[in-house]
Structure formats: C-alpha cells, structure tokens
Amino acid sequence: MSTAPPNSIRSILHRHLTPEAWPEQGMSPTNIVVSILILIGAMSAVLDTEPTLTERFSGIFFVIELVLFVCFFTEYLARVYAAGEEERYQGLLGRLRYCVSFWAIIDLLALLPFLLTIGASNAFMLRFFRLLRLLRLARLGRFSEAINAVLAAVRERRYELMLSLGAAGMLLVGSASLLYLVEADNQPEAFGSIPRALWWSIATLTTVGYGDVTPVTALGKFFAGITAIAGIGLIAMPTGVLAAAFSDAFQRRKEELDELQNLED
Amino acid sequence: MSTAPPNSIRSILHRHLTPEAWPEQGMSPTNIVVSILILIGAMSAVLDTEPTLTERFSGIFFVIELVLFVCFFTEYLARVYAAGEEERYQGLLGRLRYCVSFWAIIDLLALLPFLLTIGASNAFMLRFFRLLRLLRLARLGRFSEAINAVLAAVRERRYELMLSLGAAGMLLVGSASLLYLVEADNQPEAFGSIPRALWWSIATLTTVGYGDVTPVTALGKFFAGITAIAGIGLIAMPTGVLAAAFSDAFQRRKEELDELQNLED
Amino acid sequence: MSTAPPNSIRSILHRHLTPEAWPEQGMSPTNIVVSILILIGAMSAVLDTEPTLTERFSGIFFVIELVLFVCFFTEYLARVYAAGEEERYQGLLGRLRYCVSFWAIIDLLALLPFLLTIGASNAFMLRFFRLLRLLRLARLGRFSEAINAVLAAVRERRYELMLSLGAAGMLLVGSASLLYLVEADNQPEAFGSIPRALWWSIATLTTVGYGDVTPVTALGKFFAGITAIAGIGLIAMPTGVLAAAFSDAFQRRKEELDELQNLED
C-alpha cells in the first residue's frame, strides 16, 4: 500500500504518528510524547481559569499555550504530510480528504482556541474559548484501543441502556409530579412546576441528595421516602448493565492479549 | 381467526394498531407515530405546569392538547373498530367487552384529563388533572415486549425482593428508633417520634443524605455512623437481586432473538 | 417422639405453633395471624411515639396494646403448654428448660414493655420501654427459614466481610486524620480531633454526604475529593461480597425448593 520506500521520512513519520501503523505493541514514543503534551495542555487549560493563578502567572500560562500551539501545529502538518502513505490520502485531493476526516477535524478544532482566546472580547466568550482547549483531551481517544473496546461493549448493549434510561425517565417524571402535586403550595419556588421539581427528583433518585430543596409536608416526605428507596432500583438497573458490558469488554481484551501471547511463544 | 378479507380496512387497521398482530419485527409505523405523540404529550404536560411558560405560551399548549386529544380520540375509535378482527371482540357485545379490557380503559383514562382540565375550579384539582395526562406514558407499556420481559424477571424474584424490603424496613425502623431515643430531647422537631426520625433514617440508609436533619449529640452521631455503614448492606441486597433479574431478562431476550435469527436463516 | 395422641389439643397446638412441626409448606394459619399481630403491634409502637397522634388517640393506642398483650400472653402460655409435645420439654422441669430457650426468652421480653410503660416515670425511660416493644419484630425471625438462609450465607463469608470492614475502618481513620491535620485550625468544632473528623469521614465515604460539615481550605477540599473517590472502592468491596452471599443463599434455596417439587411429582 505504501508508495515510498519503507525507510523514507514520510514512512517513518506515518509509523510513528498513526497508532494502527505502529508495528510493536503499545504506543509509539512520538504518540506518548503527544499524549503527555495533551495532558499538560489540559491541566494548563484547567488551571488557567483560576483567577488567583492567572493574576500571578499569566505570563507562564501564555508561554505554555504558545509552546503547545507550535508543537500541535507541527504535529498537525506532519500528520497531513504522513497521511500520503495511505493510498486514499495521496495527492492534493487525498490530503484534502484527510483534512475532513473525523480525527483531523478534531485535531484542527483543538488548535483553534489559542487563536480565538486572543481575540475574545467578553467574559463568557473567553470562558467558552478556554474550554474549547479541553477538546484536546478528546484527541487521546485516537490512541486508545481500550476506550474503543469499552465503547463497543456499551454500544452492544445500547438497547438495554436505553430501556434503563427510559425507566429512569419515567421514575424521574413520576416522582417529580407527585412532589409537585403535594408541595407546590408550600414551596412554589422549588416545586411550583414539574420541571422545577425535577431538580429535586434527580438529586434524590441518583442519591446525590444536595439538600438545597427538600419536601416539608408530611405527605411530601412520604412520597420522597418512597422515591429515595425506588432510587436504589434505578441505580441497580444501569449499574448491572454497564458492569456486565465493561466486564465483557475487559474479558474479550484479555483473551485477545493471551492469544497474541500464545502466537508469539 | 380473522373474519374479514385480509386486505379490508379493518384488517389493515388491526395489523397496524395491535402490536401482537404486526407481522414484521419491531413496531408498526402507526404505533411509532402514536408513541411519539404520547412522548410529545407527556413533554407538553410537564412544561405546561411551569408558570413562566404557561403565561407566555398558554395558547400553544392549548392547541397541542387539542390536536393530541383529536389524534388519541381517533386512535381510540379506530382501536374499538379494529378490535372486531378478533373473534372475542366481534359484534356490539364484543366491542363492549373490548372497552372494559385493561388497555382500552387505560386509553380512555388518558383521554379524560383534557376534558377535566377545562372544568377544574381550584389549583390543586387543576394540578391533579394535569398530572393525569402523564397517564399517557403508561400506554407506552403496551408496545414494549422488553418492559414485559423485565417485569416478568422481577416478578420471578419477588420473594427475594420482598425479603430485601423487609430487611430494609427493619433497618429503617431500628435506626429511626435509636436516633429517636438519643436525639428526641435535643431536636424534638426532627427526632421527636419514630415516624419523624424515619425521614432522617430513609435519607441516610439510601445514602441520599439531604442534611436537612442530622444528629447533634455524640451518641446520635455514633449511631448515625453505624446506620450509614449499614446502609451499604441495605443497598447491596436489592441491587444484587435486581441486577441479576435484569441480566436474566436481557439474556433470555437475546437468546430468543438469536433463535429467531437462526430460524430465518 | 410425641407422647399424646396425634389429635389431642396439645398435639394440634404444637403443630400450629411450632414452624418445624407444621406438616404443609409455608406457615400455619395460627402463625400467620401471630405474624400479622406482631406487625400491627410494631406499627402501633411506631405511631405511639408521635405526640400529635398520642394526644388525640391515646385511648385507641392503649386498647391496641392491651389486646395485643392479652393475645401474646395467651400465645406464650399456649407455647409453653404445647412444648410438652417434645420429649426434652416434658414435665415441669422440661417446661422450665423451654422457658429459658432462646425464642421463649425473646417472647417473654416482648411482653414486658407493656407492663413497664405503665410504671415509667421520666421521658427517656418511657421512650426506652416503648422501643422495647419493637423487640416483637425479632420474633418474626422464628418463622422465616429465608432469613436463616441469608444469615448462613453471610456467616459463610464473615472472613471477607471482616476484611472489608477492616479496610473501611483504615480508610475512615486515614481520611479523618488527614482532614484533622489540615482543617483543625479553621474548623475546631468539626475537625478539631480525629473522632470529630470521623463524623465527616463516615458521611463522605458512605456517599451519604449530609453537608453539615465540609472542608473549607483548598488542601482540605483536595483530600476530601480523594476521599470521596476512594469511597467508591469502599462501597464496591462489601457490595460485591454481600451481593455474592445473597445470590448464593437464594440460589441454594431455589434448588432445595426444586428438589422438593421433584420429590412430590
């Protein structure tokens, strides 16, 4: 499939940058470095939002962002160049085809925020562009076969999960309705409508239980108690489905690794 | 069993409206439309309770309700008419027999709230009639074999579930009693009787933990701590039973689908 | 083993009162009535603590208690009389031996509170004697083989459970110590000692999260966050052990019932 001699720069780049093309087990050193840079970038993006830090270290944050931008931009160009190793991405048209592929768009989107942050005018936009930097984290998905295995296992049980979510939705709306019925007169702010009561309902059924909103009437407390106990069932259903899906995914992965081990022996 | 030629309007209606009579896999297009209308109706009923929305969009809500009423009423008539395809529901007497069947009553009950809401006089009644509209959601149960599979699996383990609920009840009453014993003097409002202490007890044992009511004495905190740890066991019991029941139901369903697949091949 | 003719009153009483002596499956009608009376008594004991109810219905509560006392006292005498059916409990000495057997003592203890409540002088003692009435609930344990099956399954895994509790204890003390270290200066009331910090620690690790006590320093929040995440592991361990124990117990019971069914066919 490759059109350049296997030891050309483009061929080496392709092997180092494309996870599927790496001949050894695990990640290539280049991609390990890229992953670490992504994690550093995410941490920097998180800390950069804290006013007490930005006041004192704004210069450092800018330098980190600049360095990361240069690194990721270089990486992006290298990926576009190395894509030529695959037949479908050869030539100018092929490169364009590569640029509109899923991961290439994610890569490009993760580059934009740096430029946009500079031009942001109001506080909300600035916050929004800063958050876009966290999109970089999504790029990690490209390197992990394990994430794909988990996603596949979850997808296989999407029917059961949707049913669980449906049942959860019914329970949420049902308990919110009951509390709306009996508490609306006493606490119009918190239970004056079903959408408002849903806030309490979610906090209770997921057993988070903030306690910012609680029923005050005896009947309200009675229904709330039943809701809290029903919440155990609500959690048991998706927990069972997801735990089984994860265990399947890890089991399958282990068997594949064992087989590989046996082939090598 | 059918008495009309297979391509009569009644026969086609029957195939489209009765899930069991639909020859292909999944739901008929007609029932998919009905399900979507039910979901729209439920969402409208939920949003219609929010004062900030009803003030501005009361006209829109009324139109939605009216359209849905016409649709569901037509559907109801069509179902009564199509029921004649089945021998036991033939003739006037048969139709009457259909009208008092479980799902037909649910269908009719789901139609009533629209008429009742118009005539409601006080706030509580209005809220109550509005909630009756959510009864529509129950109609979705007719279309789903999966819900029936889950219900069957839960029913099979009703004995274990009842035992879990019994143990949970004992733990609830026991911990409420202890807290009543040691906290009643300090917080008569919250722990002045076992029924009052049960509110704290449920919040703690289900790990919801609102925090609106907490023990203040050292002994109260000691018993509360033991209760919170015991709550883990309380949750483990029904979680284990339910998760096993759900996994059984989904497993059985999968095997049935696989068998069907094999038969078709 | 029985010394009276099988249809004597003592023999019939023995068959009806002793769960092991009942020849048919399930509970005898007499024991079903006793169980219902126990549940009514428990409910009455719970409601009797609520001041708003005792003020208005104190007469009714007294009548219920009196009737139950007479019933349970009669039942106690009948049990002592019927015990003579078993060789080891024959004669006056045998009856005395029965009276000091485990369940007979529980039965007697459950009778005492009625007499004690009358003579109680201060509020705490009155509360305490009232709670003793809930001891009746323990009597239900005599009738249920399922409870014994669950207890046996839990006992079988007591080693794993003790290990889980040990790990939980270490985690509790460890996180309480860390929070004591960093929060004691800011919140001496809540984190001024490890026993005080344990209250927060239990609420967090069991995910109850009352929120009456939370760290305020950045370092305190950091350790609290790690504690909350570690709490997931704390819950996973006993949940896994208990869920497996319950599933074992129910499985074994089902197999026994199936065998019985096969023997009858």
Add this chain to the structure above:
Amino acid sequence: MSTAPPNSIRSILHRHLTPEAWPEQGMSPTNIVVSILILIGAMSAVLDTEPTLTERFSGIFFVIELVLFVCFFTEYLARVYAAGEEERYQGLLGRLRYCVSFWAIIDLLALLPFLLTIGASNAFMLRFFRLLRLLRLARLGRFSEAINAVLAAVRERRYELMLSLGAAGMLLVGSASLLYLVEADNQPEAFGSIPRALWWSIATLTTVGYGDVTPVTALGKFFAGITAIAGIGLIAMPTGVLAAAFSDAFQRRKEELDELQNLED
C-alpha cells in the same frame, strides 16, 4: 537454613515473630498480642486528639503511650535478634541488612512519633507527629496474607482501574467545565474557575452531594442533572472492576484453603 538448634530461644522467637515461619495455621499468639497492642495504640492515638478527653485523661494517655513504646521497642529488638535465624540476616552486617528491609523500617518509623511528640513545639507539628502514630496500623499488613491477596488481585486489574480512573477524570473535568461556563457569573466563589467547580463536580459524580455548592441557573441545573445521572455510570465502572477483582481474590484463597484441607485429610 536455621543455624541454631530448633529449640533455642532465637529459634522460638523467630517462629513466633515471623508470620511465614509459624508452622500452624493462623497467627502465632505473640503476633496476636502485637496486633491487639497495635489496635489499642491506634485507638489511643485517635482519642488522644480530642481536647475534651486529653484535658481530663492526659496522664492515662501518656502512660498508655509509654507502655506501648516499651512493648514495641522490645518487640523491635527481639525481631532484630531473631532475624539471625535466616541466613541472609546473619552476623552484624546481616542485621543491618534486616534493619533497612521494608517492614523493619515501618516498625522503626512507628516507634519515632512517641519521641517526637515530646519535642514538638507548635500545634500543627504536634498534630502531625500524633498522626504518625497511626502508621502503626500499617504494621498490621505484615500479618495478613488476605490483604496481600486482595492487593494482588487489584494489581492484576490495574489497567482496567486506570482506564476507569481516566474516564472518571474526563467526566469530572468535563462537568466542572460546563458548570464553570454557565455559573461563573452568578457564583464566582464556587464556580469561578474549573478547579473550584471540580469541588462540586466530585461531590456530584461520587453521589456524595454535600449541597454546600449547587447551581442556581436553569442551565446550570440542567447540566448538573445530566452530571448526576452520568455519575451512576462513573460508579458502575470501577465498582464492576473492583468487585470482580475482590471476588477473584477470595475465590482463589478459598480454593487454596480447600486444597490444604484435602492434603491434610
């Protein structure tokens, strides 16, 4: 391997002190006493931090600490002496080699706090040295093969656990970012940066739900609700992995014990 006659004092000491050298099942009486002293010491260290207790019983705490110090110091010397039973720890050089082994260092570290507490000058240092006493608890790890079995099972699944933690981290950062985006203007103190919003995020995703910080805007509550529901999945993943790891460890241990039983018969 032993160089002294099997009934010399050193040999007996070695058998009693080294868990692996004890010929019978379970722990040696000496180590049981040591374990109990460790637990007493931990409890004393915990209670010693409570001001209301130290004021009244400071003398008792000092005596307990002194006695424990003497006991543990004697035990330490005995261990160093008995280590000579093993070839690698023979002679002066061997003993030095023993003193820098993992458990010997832990033993020594657990002795230090008593001396340090006497010399502590400020409140924080005193608290810190007191906590070091809890290091004694770590010494219990030496005696338990079960803890090692659990740790081994967890280590075997470290890959799955890291993946779970990674997914949890993404979810935490993601939900904190969303809440930061929509709530920062209204609650700068609680949601003014992603690190600040992480405090809320952890409390919600672990379902602890303190309620000290909650979103107030409609959009914030909407995202918070989705976060709370996603939290169920977050918990399901490591719970499934850990529960499977624990069940594996206990199963393997049981099989080993059964084999031992069979060999003895």
